[in-house]
Amino acid sequence: MTKLLIKGGRVIDPAANLDGIRDVLIENGKIKSIGPRVKGQGARIIDAKGLLVLPGLIDLHTHLRDPGRPDKETIYSGSRAAALGGFTTICCMANTSPPIDNPAVVEYIIAKAKAESIVNILPIAAITKGLKGEEMAEMGRCFGEGAVAFSDDGRPVMRADVMRRALEYASQFGVPVISHCEDLNLSMEGSMNEGAVSTEIGLPGIPALSEEVMVARDILLAREFGRVHVAHVSSAKSVKLIRQAKREGVKVSCETCPHYFTLTEEAVKEYDTNAKVNPPLKTKADVKEIMRGLKDGTIDAIATDHAPHTIEDKNVEFNLAASGLVGLETGFGLVYTNLVDKKIMTLKQAVAKMTASPARILSLANKGALKPGADADVTIIDPKQEWLVDPAKFASKSRNTPFAGWQLKGKVLYTIVAGRVVVKDGKLAV
Amino acid sequence: MNKVKGLKSKDLLGLKDLSVEEIKLILETARSMKEIMARPIPKVPTLIGKHIVTLFYEPSTRTRTSFNTAAKILSANITNVQMSTSSVVKGESLIDTIKNLEVMGLDCIVIRHSMGGAPHLAAKNCKAAVINAGDGFNEHPTQGLLDIFTMIEKKKTVKGKKVVIVGDIAHSRVARSNIWGLKKLGAEVVVVGPPTLMPKGIEEMGVRVSYKLDEEIGDADFINMLRVQRERMEKGLLPSIEEYSELYGLNSDRMKKAKKDVVVMHPGPINRGVEITSEVADGPFNVILEQVTNGVAVRTAILFLLLSGKES
Numbered sequence: 001m002t003k004l005l006i007k008g009g010r011v012i013d014p015a016a017n018l019d020g021i022r023d024v025l026i027e028n029g030k031i032k033s034i035g036p037r038v039k040g041q042g043a044r045i046i047d048a049k050g051l052l053v054l055p056g057l058i059d060l061h062t063h064l065r066d067p068g069r070p071d072k073e074t075i076y077s078g079s080r081a082a083a084l085g086g087f088t089t090i091c092c093m094a095n096t097s098p099p100i101d102n103p104a105v106v107e108y109i110i111a112k113a114k115a116e117s118i119v120n121i122l123p124i125a126a127i128t129k130g131l132k133g134e135e136m137a138e139m140g141r142c143f144g145e146g147a148v149a150f151s152d153d154g155r156p157v158m159r160a161d162v163m164r165r166a167l168e169y170a171s172q173f174g175v176p177v178i179s180h181c182e183d184l185n186l187s188m189e190g191s192m193n194e195g196a197v198s199t200e201i202g203l204p205g206i207p208a209l210s211e212e213v214m215v216a217r218d219i220l221l222a223r224e225f226g227r228v229h230v231a232h233v234s235s236a237k238s239v240k241l242i243r244q245a246k247r248e249g250v251k252v253s254c255e256t257c258p259h260y261f262t263l264t265e266e267a268v269k270e271y272d273t274n275a276k277v278n279p280p281l282k283t284k285a286d287v288k289e290i291m292r293g294l295k296d297g298t299i300d301a302i303a304t305d306h307a308p309h310t311i312e313d314k315n316v317e318f319n320l321a322a323s324g325l326v327g328l329e330t331g332f333g334l335v336y337t338n339l340v341d342k343k344i345m346t347l348k349q350a351v352a353k354m355t356a357s358p359a360r361i362l363s364l365a366n367k368g369a370l371k372p373g374a375d376a377d378v379t380i381i382d383p384k385q386e387w388l389v390d391p392a393k394f395a396s397k398s399r400n401t402p403f404a405g406w407q408l409k410g411k412v413l414y415t416i417v418a419g420r421v422v423v424k425d426g427k428l429a430v
Numbered sequence: 431m432n433k434v435k436g437l438k439s440k441d442l443l444g445l446k447d448l449s450v451e452e453i454k455l456i457l458e459t460a461r462s463m464k465e466i467m468a469r470p471i472p473k474v475p476t477l478i479g480k481h482i483v484t485l486f487y488e489p490s491t492r493t494r495t496s497f498n499t500a501a502k503i504l505s506a507n508i509t510n511v512q513m514s515t516s517s518v519v520k521g522e523s524l525i526d527t528i529k530n531l532e533v534m535g536l537d538c539i540v541i542r543h544s545m546g547g548a549p550h551l552a553a554k555n556c557k558a559a560v561i562n563a564g565d566g567f568n569e570h571p572t573q574g575l576l577d578i579f580t581m582i583e584k585k586k587t588v589k590g591k592k593v594v595i596v597g598d599i600a601h602s603r604v605a606r607s608n609i610w611g612l613k614k615l616g617a618e619v620v621v622v623g624p625p626t627l628m629p630k631g632i633e634e635m636g637v638r639v640s641y642k643l644d645e646e647i648g649d650a651d652f653i654n655m656l657r658v659q660r661e662r663m664e665k666g667l668l669p670s671i672e673e674y675s676e677l678y679g680l681n682s683d684r685m686k687k688a689k690k691d692v693v694v695m696h697p698g699p700i701n702r703g704v705e706i707t708s709e710v711a712d713g714p715f716n717v718i719l720e721q722v723t724n725g726v727a728v729r730t731a732i733l734f735l736l737l738s739g740k741e742s
Contacts, residue, residue, distance in 0.1 A: 188665075196631025200446075202546035202568025202606055205630065271547035316523055317545040319566070 003027050004419060005040035009048025009380065013055060014352035015359075015369035024053060026376040029418040033372055046414060046421075048380055054351050055370050056088025056377025056417065057332060058358040060178075060255055061153070061231055061303035063324070064090075064121070067108065068097030073308040073397050075109070078328070079117035080395035081306070083422045085328040086412035088377035089120040089367055090306075091358075094131065095154035101126035101137040106145035118422040118430050119415075120377070122148040122362070127166045127177060133157045136166055143173045148362045151178035153231055156214055158184060163218065167226030176229040176253065176361060181214035181238070182279065191319050193265040193280040201269060203318060208235040208286070211279050219245040222252050229361055230254035232305050234279040236289030243298040253361050255301040258327060258334035259402070261290045267402055273314045273321035275402040277307070291344050294353065300361060302353040304331040308398030326396050330389055330403050332381070336410030347383075380414035387411045395428065437735050441553040441560040444569035445610035453611060457579050459731035460724070466503060467727060477506035480737050482538040483531055486563070487513045490542055492698055492722060493563050493572070497540050500729035506737070509536075524548060525555045532556045537737055541565075559736040567601045572732060573697050574607025576725040578615065580717055581652055583724070584693050589616035594646045596622045596678055597656030597705055600629040604656060604697045609635050620646050623678060626667040627658075643678055647687045654695040655680050655706045671704055681707045685715070693717055 004026040011022040011034065023038035024031065059082065065073040073081075075092075082090045092109065094100035100109065106123050113121035125142035129135045131152045139150055150170050157163045157179070170177045187206040192198050194205025215230055215238040222228040223245070233239060233256045245252050259277060264284055267275035275281060293299040307324025314321050335354065339345045359368025366375045389406045391399035415423035422430050436455040439447065448456075466472055482501050484494050494510065501508040513527070522530075524543075531539060538559040541549045546566035553560040564570040581588050593612055599605045599621045612619050619637040621628070628639055640646050647653065658678075662668050680694065694706075694715040702708050711718060 194630050196634040199600075199629035199631045200635060202566055202603060204546075204567075207630075271550050312523070315525060317543070317551060318547045319545040 002419070003040060003043035004046065004416070004421070005038065005043035006046045006048050006053055006378065006380065009051045009053035011053045011370065012348055012351045013370040014348050015055070015356040016371060019348050022053070024370060024378065026378070026416070026419045029376050031370055031372050031374045031376050034370055046380070050382070050384070051413065052347070052381040052383050054379045054381065055355040055368050056379050056415070057086045057354045058364070058368055059087045059090040059304050059306070059328065059331070060301055060358045060361065061257070062090040062092050062306045062328065063095065063308065064092040065308060066096060066112065067105070071310055071397065074116070075112045075121060076116040077395060077397045078306070079113070079119045079121065080428055081326070081328040082119045083415045083417070083428065084395050084412065085330070086332045086379040086381065086415055087119060087328060088379065088415060088417045089122060090328070091122045091124050091148060091362070093124055093153045094126040094151055099126050099131050100124070100142070100147070101129050101131065103138060103141040103145045106142045106147050110146050119417050122146070124149045124151050124153070124178065126150065127152045127157055128162060131155050133159055133162055136162070136169060139170055139173065143175065147175070149175050149178050149229070151180065151231065153178060153180040156180050156182045156184060160217060160221065164221050164225050167221055167228060171226040174363060176227050178229045178231050179214070179218045180231050181211050181218060183210045183213050186210035186213065189319070191276060192268050193282050195265065195283065197265045197269060201271070206280050208237060208282060211235050212237045212241065215241050219250055219252055223250045227251035232257050232260070232279060232303070233290070233293070233299060234260045234282055234286065236286045239289045239293035239298055243293065243296070246298060253300045254298070255303040256290050256294065256299050257303055257305045258331050258338070259325060261287055261294065262334050262338050263402065268318070271318045272402060273316070273318055274325060274400050276318060276321050276323050277325055278323035291339070294339065295345055295349070300353070301357040302331070302335055303358070304328050308396055309400045310398065314400050324400070326394065326398050326401050329394050329396060330401060330408065332412060333387070333389070333408030333410050334403070336381070336383065337408045341409050376416060376419040378414070378416040379412060382411045382413050383409070385409070385411035440557070440736070441549070442571055442732055442736065443549050443553060443560065443562045445571050445574045445607045445614070446569065450614050453575070453578070453614060456575055456728065456731050456735060457582065459735055460579050460727040463503070463730040463734070464724070464727040472503055473505060474503065475505045476734060476738050477501070477504035480506040480537045481535060482506050482508045482540065482733065483511055483536050484508065484540040484563070485511045485513065485527065485531065486542040488542050488544050488564070490563070492725065493542065496722070496725045496729050497563065499726045500733055503726070503730050504733055506733065524551060528552045528556050532558050538733065561732060561736070564603050567603050567606070569607045569610070570603040571607050572725065572729050573604050574611045576721055576728040577608055577654065577695060577697070578611050579728050580695065580721050580724050581693065584717060585651060588612055590618070591651040592618045592620065592649055593652045593654060594620045594622055594650040595654045595656065596643060596680070598627040598658050598662060599623045599632060599656070600627045601659070601662070602656050608654060609637055613637070622646055624668065624674070627662065644684065644687065647684055648689070650688065650692055652693045652695060653680065653688070656697065657699060657701055658705050675704055679705055679707065680710050682709045682713070685710055685713070688715070695721060698722070
């Protein structure tokens with residue numbers, strides 16, 4: 001545990017603009033040194049020849065269902081799913097039961113993570129009490145306990161005045177407000193993207209506008225009052241709005257999720273509830289613009305929006321089915337297969353979206369890079385290995401993925417958290 | 431288990447999934463069934479020992495009675511289960527209900543549900559034949575088939591004919607089943623209704639969209655009027671029922687523009703004075719009650735095609 005030498009791997013460290021063969025020496029949970037040939041006397045050696053050595057992946061958007069729904073996920077199971085997916089740090093959303101809207105729940109998450117988690121867990125606290133969108137939660141005290149951002153994710157803050165105050169108030173802590181952009185009046189009782197496909201299969205639609213008008217609103221609010229991070233961007237128009245806002249210097253960042261550049265609304269055509277997600281999957285044109293946004297930097301980060309649900313929540317009528325899909329264990333594979341292997345982006349660009357960018361958004365000084373002194377969070381990938389998505393093998397308690405049976409490229413072999421090997425040869429080591 | 435000639439699937443979920451040959455087979459079989467219905471004793475022993483259940487999560491008079499009559503013509507047993515709407519949300523899941531019905535030895539489940547895709551979910555989870563008797567605003571295939579049956583009865587064919595479907599297209603399963611079937615059989619379909627009741631991308635189903643009923647009536651061979659629900663007003667999709675009537679209702683004034691041999695249809699139940707006035711609904715061009723009779727013939731044909739020759 002104390003000394004570990006990762007030898008001869010292709011080290012990709014976007015923060016240092018590095019893509020080359022290097023050795024990485026880890027000592028006492030920190031990166032000790034990195035270079036073409038590093039001596040590590042007495043160190044345990046991992047031969048990384050032919051493998052990719054990355055800063056540990058960071059997921060900005062995870063639902064751990066803890067506290068409240070241990071049948072869907074817990075900190076224990078979710079952290080193992082994360083580790084298998086190559087994530088060394090995950091940020092858990094506040095829509096638990098009870099929600100993370102007060103310092104005691106933040107404290108609970110941190111204590112439980114310390115006891116049960118094999119990766120770093122950073123809690124995101126609620127913007128408003130009870131996620132009701134009305135009164136601000138005690139952001140300061142939650143921040144004091146360790147919250148790294150604020151979000152009512154799962155629900156929008158519908159009232160512009162409340163969002164305004166939240167942005168203003170949060171700005172004193174230097175952490176972002178993460179916005180779930182959805183106008184509930186526009187989405188009404190919809191359960192998939194509104195358009196030719198929803199018309200064809202007779203399901204109530206959610207217009208893309210439901211996301212876009214709120215992205216537009218939040219950009220306008222952020223221009224005046226603070227800093228906003230837009231969660232799970234799914235529509236082309238949202239990307240364009242954010243691109244323009246960034247050009248104008250608005251403090252806005254955003255993430256998309258692997259399913260938004262991998263799938264279109266066609267995935268729900270046979271009423272596959274595993275492809276029911278909020279915001280809903282959109283069209284080919286949206287996928288194209290998401291990819292463009294990832295490439296030109298409009299979209300800062302890729303997050304999983306890991307949303308575990310039970311079979312009971314999914315194996316029902318489409319309208320009744322819960323929204324969301326599990327993403328931790330397929331996230332990197334989808335990025336590698338659909339963006340890197342298909343040459344949409346360079347490996348360095350893609351890795352940045354899951355390491356340096358999330359670290360920058362959350363101002364995590366010691367994460368997302370492999371510089372000496374940083375936390376020794378490292379992910380090692382076999383880029384050539386193809387693997388089958390088999391939900392039965394998930395460490396997550398839930399199986400709700402539309403990617404079952406898919407063949408993906410890029411297999412996580414090692415996940416190292418603070419110098420501790422938690423995944424070895426693609427299997428849990430702890 | 432014998433594969434019954436013609437129908438590929440064990441279920442009838444929608445006209446979307448049927449081939450032209452299958453549609454023609456059903457219509458042809460329905461004609462034979464209509465002959466049986468005209469006999470002094472309209473009953474044949476074909477489905478003796480078969481057991482059918484109607485599982486309705488939404489109210490219905492016409493469709494359920496029609497299926498009951500059809501089952502009796504074929505000598506099948508039929509049981510009616512009425513689920514309260516609340517049981518959709520809480521209580522037993524649809525899959526559990528279906529599985530329970532199946533182990534009681536049922537051969538066929540006729541299901542109506544307020545949500546699109548519910549019959550598909552049922553069909554995937556049982557071996558019995560599942561017939562969609564209307565799912566949300568997806569499809570109502572037996573209605574679509576009986577409408578087409580009636581049209582062909584009146585004008586020999588629908589190929590090249592202009593069918594105008596008027597009303598709440600967005601929330602209409604009848605419209606969708608009509609469109610799928612009519613397009614497959616070569617009809618020209620125009621959907622007419624206010625933009626707030628027109629579903630996005632409907633053109634991709636091969637229809638033309640119009641907001642002007644008056645401009646579409648003149649050369650129409652068939653006018654199919656849909657029921658408009660008051661709920662649409664409560665949801666803010668229409669300013670008032672009166673305005674709707676004025677813009678999209680079928681009345682005798684408008685009928686003056688129509689061809690002399692136009693056929694006026696309505697799937698029922700009719701909101702008299704809303705989408706259609708009594709004068710027109712009961713007038714010389716209407717075939718509304720014939721549709722109901724034909725509904726029995728079509729449903730008898732479907733039960734026959736799905737269930738005869740299959741082991742109980």
